[in-house]
Structure formats: structure tokens, C-alpha cells
Amino acid sequence: MNKNKYKSVQGKQKAAGWMFLAPATILIFVMSFYPMIRAFIMSLQTGSSANMTWATPNIFNNYTRMFKDNLFKGSLVNTYLYLIIQVPIMLILAILLAQLLNNKDLKFKGLFRTMVFLPCATSLVSYALIFKSLFATQGLVNDVLQKIGITHSNINFLGTTATAKIVIIIALLWRWTGYNMVFYLAGLQNIEYSVYEAAKIDGANGWKTFWGITVPLLRPTIVMTFIMSINGTLQLFDESVNLTKGGPANSTITMSHYIFNNSFGNGVANFGYASAMSFVVFIMVAILAFINLKVGDTRD
Amino acid sequence: MIKKKVNSSAIQRRLIPTYIFLIIVSFISVFPLYWMITAATNDTVDVAKGKIWFGTHAAENFQKLLNYGRGINLGGAMWNSFFYAVLQTILCLFICSLAGYGFELYHDKYKDRLFGILLLAMMVPQVATMIPLFKMISGMKLLNTSIAFILPAISTPFMIMMFRQNSRNFPVDIMEAARIDGLSEVMIFFKMYMPVMKSTYAAAAVICFMNAWNAYLWPKVVMNKPEAQTMPMLIADLSSGYTVDYGLLMMGVLFCSIPTMIVFFVLQKQFAEGITGSVK
Structure with a gap:
């Protein structure tokens, strides 16, 4: 009972x-x-959104189409370019800032931290538009460059492929470095200060302690921020749409932006093809996350 | 005593390069936002001239923003953004904390396995689900409604994980005591868990609100009626013409940033906790 x-x-x-x-x-x-x-x-289907039918003659038509689509290939290259250049710079800068701010002798720590962290308070569309205005042909950056004599005429930053890509990377660095720094600061606070003291007594310099203590102890955090950054960069959308509109002539467009243009862009509703491309993005995110987890999991 | 002082000033002297570096980084971080505020008070000619001090056109830019055409207006967009964000935050917090609580405090091997499966959703990119979700939402005749806006965002693996991790600190004794007192399982959640977990809720709320306020891709898909649009969509529209009025644009950007700035300055600790919350 x-x-x-x-x-x-x-x-x-x-x-x-x-x-x-x-x-x-x-x-x-x-x-x-x-x-x-x-x-x-x-x-695996084609047709308008209301009546979609299986792709013929080849069911993987949408996938084979990607290989012939230079715009898609371009968007792929652009996205990876942003990823390969921006993510490492950002993460190294973020670790460095966290390390500097974790010094107990440093004054105005809180103020510095707040200021470096501040860009996170802006929405993605907002900061994209701020950077678009700053780097406009008649914008402040051009003014300053001319005043200090580096350039002599206005540069059309966003209208030239190479400079437009650089502006996107600069904007991404500005927005996300402080964000990642927060993770490292939290990670560093878990490292006992005595570990550093001991290293100092052993005669290790700043560089040595950084590579010998900070980086190894922060490895789980580094892996996680790396995965998050890869995930975020592969899905880059707001910046491409609002900073450059993917231009000039689609030369800075990202994969997400191109997929959006193919599905909800100007009167095009190519749902089948857009879905195929988005599935490719999914596979890439999954593979990269998996590799990262495997690499990060090798314990000493 | 004196020796110590000399030492500390020597330490400070050694830190000079650090200070210089941090000042430069801080300046770069803050300047674009400072510039946004000053540009909002200047007309587009002054902005183009490179003026970096406050001007006298704030009221004029604000007027223009209020009367901005195309069926979108500032008040409406602010209200929409605010309403969707608050609704999304409340529902997301409730649903995800409930799940985090269930996964941690009632855990068994089946629930742990299920949790592992839910985590896979983190890898699902938004662009991949947006087309089927659009068809689903439009099939249910929910386009341009607040439900369309919030539905895909009120249950996220990130939030569930955050509550699950933080629930580890929730004392199980309290549950046992409450059960002996005859409280039902549901009431234990409401009366015991929720108050104890206040700080986790605060951190989660900040993140959730920020995400909802900043959302752009998904609203662009399902909220195409002017009356349903949000602040990010409004300011994106401000810059879409051939000639951009930079004073007006920055006034719009400023309004879009005010709520998130307030949240940032008032709740910075919770914000930082929320970002890193799920990875303790």
C-alpha cells in the first residue's frame, strides 16, 4: 500500500x-x-511556391545548378573571406584585451571594459548604417583622410569591391570584438591569480605566460567562441544588406543575402533553389562545428 | 611603505603602453556611437562636411522622422518593436526556464538524450528554416502578426541550456521541503524556483530583449506590411534611397539604439552574464 x-x-x-x-x-x-x-x-523541387514539383530530369538539379552559378560561388568565396580574415583577428584581439584588462594593477578597468564592450549595445542594422555613413563617399572617413593628407580625393569605399569588403570586415571587428572579450574575461576570472604569480616567480615574461598559461586554460572558451563566430559569419546577412547591399554588382554579397534575394528578393521566389543553397549552408555549419569540437576535445 | 609606493608607480609606468593601447581601442569603440549622436543633430550637408560636433537640426530631423512616409512612422515602428520584444521576452523566458528546470531537476537518461538532440538545433541556420517557416506561417494566415514575429524565437536551445546550467545551483532541499509541505510540482516551479533564479531570469531577459529588438532577417520575411514593421526595418528603409539624408538617418539609428543602450548601461552586468550564461 x-x-x-x-x-x-x-x-x-x-x-x-x-x-x-x-x-x-x-x-x-x-x-x-x-x-x-x-x-x-x-x-529537390522546382516551381513557384504554390505548386512545387520534383525537379526533373535530375532530382538534384538545384544542387548541380549551384556549381554553375557564379554568383553563388562568389557569395561563398565572400563569406569565407570574411570568415578567414575577420574571425582570427577578432579572437586574438579579444583575448589580448581580456588579458590586459585582467591585470589587477590596471586603473579604470571598469571604464575601459564598458567602452570596449559598448558596440554590442547597437543593433546589427544600426551599426551597419553607421559604418555606411562613416565610409560614404562624402563621409567622415574621407574627410579625415584628406585632412591629414593620406588621400587627395574622395574614395568611393563602398562602391569599390576591395574597399567595400575591407569596410565590412572593419565593421564586423568593431561590433564583435568586445562581445568575445566578455567570454575571455569570464574565463580568465576562473584562473587563479596565484598561477600567474607563480609564473612570474619562475621568470616567465608576459608573452610566455600568455601562450603558456592563458591560452591553454582558455582553450574551451576559445573553441566555443570560434564555433559561435563561424556560425555567425556563415549566416552573415544584416551587414551585407545594409552596408553594401551586396554591391557593387553583387561582389560583396554573402550566402545568406544571396539566398534571401533568391527567395524573398525583388519578385523572385525561387524557393527550391534557395532551399538547396540553404541546405549547403547548414552542412557547412555542421561540419565546421564538428571539426572544432573534435579539435577542442583533445585533452592533454 | 615608501618602497611600496615606488614599486606601484614603477608598475604603473610599465603599464603605460597598455594604457595607450586601451585608450586607442576605447576611442575606436566609442567614436562611431558618439558620431551617430552628433550627426543626428546636424543636417545632411554638415554631416558630409565632416562636422563632429553637435548642431542645431535635431528638431528638424526628428520632425522629418515623425512624418516619414511610405506608411511607416516612428511611433508605430517603436511601438511594434517594443511590443514584439516584450512579448517574445516574456514567453521565451517562461518556456525556456520551464524546460531548463525540467531537464536539470527531473533529469534521467531519456531527458538527457532529448536535450542532446535539442542542442543540434543550434546548428540550424536561420536562412535554412526561413522558407518552410514562411510557408507555414502564411498557411496559417499569420503573416504580419506578432505571433509570426515571435514564434520561431520563443524556444531556443541557447536559452534552455542557460537555464539548465544555472538550475544546478538550485537547492534540491527546497524542492523536497516544498513537497512535504504539500506544494504541487507546478507550484514549486512558480513559488520556489522562479524567485530563487531571479538573477538568471534577469540575464536571460536582457539577451532575449536585445535579440528581439535587433531581429531583422525574419521580420523582413514575415512582416512586410508597413504597419507591422519594426525599428530596424524602418532605419534600413531610411537609407535605401539614392540620396540619403544622413542627419535623418542617424536620428532614426539613434532612436533604434536608445532602448538597447539603456538596457546596456543599466543592466550591463546582467548583459555580460547573459552572453556567457550558458557556458559556465
């Missing part, structure tokens, strides 16, 4: 546990996993 009662209480608790996580779980299945499967099915 008593045992039965105990069981029913346990059963109730078990049921409660499942009930608590049901809404979130159902939402993720309906809003993430199911659409992902739908996207894959749609990637």
Missing part, C-alpha cells in the same frame, strides 16, 4: 518533469527540425 503510494508520487513527479519540457521541445521540433526536413525536400 505504502509502496504503491510512493510509486504514484514518483510517477507524478516524472510526468511533471516531462510536462515542463514539453512546450519548448515541441516548439524546437516544429520550428527548427521540421522546417529543416521541409527545406531538404524543397531543395
Whole structure:
């Protein structure tokens, strides 16, 4: 009798546990996993959004089309260019700043931290527009460059492919370095100060302690920020749309931007092809995250 | 005593390069935002001339922004952004904390496995789900509604993980005591868990609000009616013409940034905690 009662209480608790996580779980299945499967099915289809049919003659038509699509290949190259150049610079800068700010002898620590962190308070569209204005042909950057005599005429930063890409990278660095620094600061606070003191007594200089203590101890954080940055960069959208509109002539467009243009852009609703491209993005995100986790998991 | 002082000034002297570096980085970080504020008070000619001090055209830019055409107006967009963001924050916090609580405090091997599966959703890019979700939402005749805006964002693996990790600090004794007192499982969540976890809720709320306020890609897909548009969409529209009025544009950007700036300055600690919250 008593045992039965105990069981029913346990059963109730078990049921409660499942009930608590049901809404979130159902939402993720309906809003993430199911659409992902739908996207894959749609990637094998063609036609307008109302009546889509299987792609003929080759069911993977949308995928083979990508290989012939120079714009898609261009967007792929652009996205990886942003990734390869921006992410390492940003993460190294972020670790360096965190290391400098973690010095207990440093004054105005809180103020410096707030200022470096401040760009995170702006929305992605906002900062893209601020940078667009700063780097406009008649903008402040051109004024300053001419006043100090580096250039003699206005440069059309956003109208030239190379400079437009550089502006996007600068803007990304500005917005996200402080964000990543916060992770490293939190990670550094878990490292006992005595470890550094001991290193100092052993005669290790700043450079040596940085590579010998900080980086190894921060490795889990570094792996995580790396994954997040890769994930974010592969999905870059707001900046490409608002800073350069993907231009000039689609030369700075990112994959997400190109997919958007193909699905909801100016009167084009190429859902099948856009889905195929988005599935490729998904595969890339998954592979890169997997590699990172494997690399980060090798314990000494 | 004196020796110590000499030492500390020697330390400070050695830190001079650090100070210089930090001052330069801080300047670069703050300047674009300072410039945004001054540009909002200048007309477009002055902005183009490179003026970096406050001007006298703030009221004029504000007027222009208020009367901005194309069916979008400042008040409407601010209200929409605010309303969607608050709604999304409340629902997201409730649903995800409930799940985090369930996953951590009622955990067994099946729930742990399920949690692992949910984490995979972190890898699902937004562009990949946006087309099927658009079809789903438009099929349900929900385009241009607040539900369309919030639905894909109210349950995220990131938030569930954050609550799950932080629930580890929740004392299980409290649950046992509450059960003996005859509180039902649901009431334990409301009466015990929620108050104890206040600081986690605060950090999560900041992140959630920021994300909702900044959302751009998804609203662009489902909120195409002018009356349903949000601040990021409004300011993006301000810069879409051939000639851009920079004073007006920066006034719009300023308005779009005010709420997030306030949150940043008032709740910076919670913001930082929220960003790193799930990785403790």
C-alpha cells in the first residue's frame, strides 16, 4: 500500500518533469527540425511556391545548378573571406584585451571594459548604417583622410569591391570584438591569480605566460567562441544588406543575402533553389562545428 | 611603505603602453556611437562636411522622422518593436526556464538524450528554416502578426541550456521541503524556483530583449506590411534611397539604439552574464 503510494508520487513527479519540457521541445521540433526536413525536400523541387514539383530530369538539379552559378560561388568565396580574415583577428584581439584588462594593477578597468564592450549595445542594422555613413563617399572617413593628407580625393569605399569588403570586415571587428572579450574575461576570472604569480616567480615574461598559461586554460572558451563566430559569419546577412547591399554588382554579397534575394528578393521566389543553397549552408555549419569540437576535445 | 609606493608607480609606468593601447581601442569603440549622436543633430550637408560636433537640426530631423512616409512612422515602428520584444521576452523566458528546470531537476537518461538532440538545433541556420517557416506561417494566415514575429524565437536551445546550467545551483532541499509541505510540482516551479533564479531570469531577459529588438532577417520575411514593421526595418528603409539624408538617418539609428543602450548601461552586468550564461 505504502509502496504503491510512493510509486504514484514518483510517477507524478516524472510526468511533471516531462510536462515542463514539453512546450519548448515541441516548439524546437516544429520550428527548427521540421522546417529543416521541409527545406531538404524543397531543395529537390522546382516551381513557384504554390505548386512545387520534383525537379526533373535530375532530382538534384538545384544542387548541380549551384556549381554553375557564379554568383553563388562568389557569395561563398565572400563569406569565407570574411570568415578567414575577420574571425582570427577578432579572437586574438579579444583575448589580448581580456588579458590586459585582467591585470589587477590596471586603473579604470571598469571604464575601459564598458567602452570596449559598448558596440554590442547597437543593433546589427544600426551599426551597419553607421559604418555606411562613416565610409560614404562624402563621409567622415574621407574627410579625415584628406585632412591629414593620406588621400587627395574622395574614395568611393563602398562602391569599390576591395574597399567595400575591407569596410565590412572593419565593421564586423568593431561590433564583435568586445562581445568575445566578455567570454575571455569570464574565463580568465576562473584562473587563479596565484598561477600567474607563480609564473612570474619562475621568470616567465608576459608573452610566455600568455601562450603558456592563458591560452591553454582558455582553450574551451576559445573553441566555443570560434564555433559561435563561424556560425555567425556563415549566416552573415544584416551587414551585407545594409552596408553594401551586396554591391557593387553583387561582389560583396554573402550566402545568406544571396539566398534571401533568391527567395524573398525583388519578385523572385525561387524557393527550391534557395532551399538547396540553404541546405549547403547548414552542412557547412555542421561540419565546421564538428571539426572544432573534435579539435577542442583533445585533452592533454 | 615608501618602497611600496615606488614599486606601484614603477608598475604603473610599465603599464603605460597598455594604457595607450586601451585608450586607442576605447576611442575606436566609442567614436562611431558618439558620431551617430552628433550627426543626428546636424543636417545632411554638415554631416558630409565632416562636422563632429553637435548642431542645431535635431528638431528638424526628428520632425522629418515623425512624418516619414511610405506608411511607416516612428511611433508605430517603436511601438511594434517594443511590443514584439516584450512579448517574445516574456514567453521565451517562461518556456525556456520551464524546460531548463525540467531537464536539470527531473533529469534521467531519456531527458538527457532529448536535450542532446535539442542542442543540434543550434546548428540550424536561420536562412535554412526561413522558407518552410514562411510557408507555414502564411498557411496559417499569420503573416504580419506578432505571433509570426515571435514564434520561431520563443524556444531556443541557447536559452534552455542557460537555464539548465544555472538550475544546478538550485537547492534540491527546497524542492523536497516544498513537497512535504504539500506544494504541487507546478507550484514549486512558480513559488520556489522562479524567485530563487531571479538573477538568471534577469540575464536571460536582457539577451532575449536585445535579440528581439535587433531581429531583422525574419521580420523582413514575415512582416512586410508597413504597419507591422519594426525599428530596424524602418532605419534600413531610411537609407535605401539614392540620396540619403544622413542627419535623418542617424536620428532614426539613434532612436533604434536608445532602448538597447539603456538596457546596456543599466543592466550591463546582467548583459555580460547573459552572453556567457550558458557556458559556465
